[in-house]
Amino acid sequence: MSTATATPAPPAGRPAPDVAPRRGASRGRVTGSLLTTLTWILSLGFFFPVLWMAMTAFKQENEASSSPPTWFFTPTLDQFRAVVGESGTYVANSAIATGVSTVLVLLLGIPAAYALSIRPVEKVSDVLFFFISTKMLPVVAVIVPIYVIAGQLKVLDNVWTLVVLYTAMNLPIAVWMMRSFFQEIPAEVLEAAAVDGAGLMKTLRSVLIPMVAPGIAATALICVIFAWNEFFFALNLTASQAATVPIFIVSTMTSEGLFLARLCAAALLASLPVILAGWIAQKQLVRGLSMGAIK
């Protein structure tokens, strides 16, 4: 959290045009503190459901589903213990699907972005359009053939099927993002490398990759978030063997007895990696979500 708070985006010397008109300092101060108070109320309001989820995760089941809600209780780790004990396979599957697909996305995406920016192929814009248009293809339109084909290839309920699909899902975003980072590299640097007679792999390895390392990190972050959270493919293409963390969350909802506290513990633990990564890398998050359009 400290890293996140240390990254307020605008430079310090920036004027504050919105601290109300200058018609007397005291009036401006009052408006200012009112606005600050309002900001805090809204921020805490938006955050509150998350806090409530976290509180519920530390309750016993009867406290979690009580009416009126239980505000004061003795925190317990029972739900976390149960969740950690049951979720091993799911976490392993999610880790493989997320980790391997992200590595594959980078391996395929970085050279592609290079071929779309630094030494461009013909018809760059057509290729870019093709990539982005696959993001607009509704997943439901292809799920049935994917299910049938996976069934025929005997790769249903197989984590590597998810790896392939998550790679395809994230690759267009990665190509766009990496391209926006490559375009920031000054032409002189590349010319110098070319004069030195460096080939593609050498240029990539020794000049480009170090310069765009922050960009690669931002791209990886976005791919990890989307793959880790993915539910639709996992729901339709996995059963007992390859099920991932989102499926585990759903599986904690049982038809008998109370389950809200355990559900919240699972939901909290499942979200924690992305929450922490997002808090730390707020700036990269904006750039990634806008596919490189916003710096």
Place this chain on the structure above:
Amino acid sequence: MTTVAAHAGSARRAESQRAARRADKHQYPSAERWRRRAPLLPALIFTIVVTQIPFLVTIWYSLHSRNLLRPDSDIFVGLSNYLDIARDSVFRQTALNSVVITLGCVLVAMVLGIVLAILLDRPFRGRGVARTLLITPFLIMPVATSVLWSMAMLNPTYGLFNWTLGLVGIDPVDWTSTYPIVAILMALVWQWTPFMMLLVLAGLQAQPKDVLEAAAMDGAGWWRTFASITLPQLRRYIELGILLGIIYVVNTFDQIYLMTAGGPGTASANLPFYIYQRAFLGFDVGQAAAMGVVVVIATIIVASLALRLIFRSFDVKE
């Protein structure tokens, strides 16, 4: 989906001109052309194989009557699946729900996002903390968001939201069955507002400082400065936010599956959920595939408009 590229037309002219300049007018000897293409090909071929082949199969299925449970029962039926869709009132209703949910979420989240971004753009102590708190909803796994809202928040007996309403004397409401779309929108807006806020905030902070200083010097008030300097500057950030929001939100599935299961009946189903239902609960592959094709055609029409906007957004930045 390559058709989208063909539709895009003039919007990308500036882009290709820039590319052309870099690429010395496209005139490479063949060997050089392939040297340039080589790094692109693995990604391109992978994407074509994984995304386009299933879609071609979808078109094939859509012309057949096929049941998921009896793969051998494959009969060619021509366009009759499409005729069924034209007669299917549920399809029309779920299409309308898709529009309501997508636009409702994107527009409400954008308005809230603008308000929050303006508030966060002021310097005050602890601003980083406030921003961190505000973006957190977007970082929660959508499956977790769905269950958090449908149970912990909106459950009619122990939900916190109803309890809060009770404090001001409003009787408990069974949100997910009485107002299912409103319930889904609550969860979606909560999740997407931080996204919009981040984009708009980036726009606010990209404002040229000297112009703002000059405005202040000329004695322009807050509203005047906002309307004549900030808003025009924000426009492309807002456009980009709405566009990306639509791309992501139109495919919403998790929240609907987990909060209302499309119900009651099909009152809150959107197209992705309805197609899923037809394919995996009704096992009607042909019908589901035909709906998928219709959705893709609609997407191409919307997307070819939207892509112009994307390219304009990406062009301005340089």
